[in-house]
Amino acid sequence: MKIKQFFHRSLAVVLSTALSFGLASQVQAKADSLRIGYQKNGPLLLLKNSGDLDKRLAQQGVEVKWTEFTAGPPLLEALNVESIDFGTTGGTPPIFAQAAKTDLVYVAYDLPAPSSEAIIVPKDSPARTVADLKGKKVAFNKGSSAHYLVIKSLEEAGLKYDDIEPVFLSPSDARAAFERGSIDAWAIWDPFFAVAEEQLQPRILRNGVDQYSFYLSSRNYVTENPDIIEIVIDELNKVGKWIEANPEQASKEFNKFLGLSYEISHKTVTRRNYGTQFLTDEIVATQQKIADVFTDLELIPVKVNIKDVVWTPAK
Structure with a gap:
């Protein structure tokens, strides 16, 4: 009898310990930090400057860490190697990243x-x-x-992608090449575009095409921390509404980071559209059409299915 009682007590201790460890593991699974990759444009930059997200997440014991990137592709490479957890890019970078097997989600x-x-x-x-x-x-x-802007513009002009000589350069290297005259044209986005307009007085051949900007995370992070991601999107939506209501003040705030003229900041702020939302079927379908363009031109190695990498919050 004593042996049986000892066995039962031991088993209870083991089960209690295992349960406690399991609960502790679940608690530990929630991140204590959020590493955000951002660029020098958009509401994410102003959200960083405001500190509102940092304060809100700090109340939940989550520290926000910010890392700047010059373009979307290197930002998503950082997401791929788990150097960041969340970031924003234009519409094309996540297509290339998905084709390269980056474990991202829109x-x-x-x-x-x-x-x-x-x-x-x-x-x-x-x-x-x-x-x-x-x-x-x-x-x-x-x-x-x-990249997509160039492809679409050539198509509309009756040209093929092979009709030009693509020169793959980062924004800073392209700016230098543009000034040297070693390239004939440059496809670029704000704030680099706004800076070039003011400082170089270029001629605009073609403005952009309709492409959505996206916020992306790693699948593991958003699966384990959906509440954190929902807070980020909520704060981004608030910032977007504030920018629309206060474009002059937003331009001044933006300029604190850029350190350029007010005119450049004002252009960068006012020619964007704001209103951060979770993805719909229509948005996914539009992004799929863009992805298929790159597949058809054999610029990505495999066909990607956008809806496979879309996260939506629980209802």
Whole structure:
């Protein structure tokens, strides 16, 4: 009898310990930090500057860490190697990242802002239309929203992608090449576009095309921390509404980070559209059409299915 009682007590201790460990593991599974990748544009930048998200998440014991990126592709590479948990890019980078097997998920989107990017040429360039770029060197960041802008613009001008010489350059390298005259045209987005407009007075051949901007996370992070992601989207939506209601003040806040002229900041702020929302079937279908363009041109190695990597919050 004593042996049986000892066995039962021991088993109870083991089960209690295991249960406690399991509960502790579940608690530990919730992140104590959120590492955000951002660029020098959009509501995420102003959210960083305001500190509102940091304060709100700090109440839940979550520390926000911010890392700046110059473009979407390197930001998503950081997401792939688990250096960040959340970030924002244009519509094209996540397509390339998904094709490269990055374990990302689309979390939310912002409305297109076609006037915030363009294909530009030097002011003394003989090129007057996109059709004049046949046989010319056109610079853009590979896998960026500018990449799709070039493809779509060529199609509308009756040209093929092979009709130009693509030059894959980061924004800073493309700016230098543009000033040297070693490229004929440059596809670029704000704030780099706004800076070039003010400082270089280029000619605009074509403004942007409708592409949504997206907020993305790693599948593991959003699965384990959906409440944190929902808070981020809520704060982004608040910031977007504030920007729309206060464009002048938003431009001043934006300029605190950029350190450029008020005119550049004002352009960057006012030619975007705001209102961060979770994805709908219509948005997914639109993004799928863009992905299929890259597949058809064999610019990505596999066909991707956008709806496979879309996260939506629980109802």
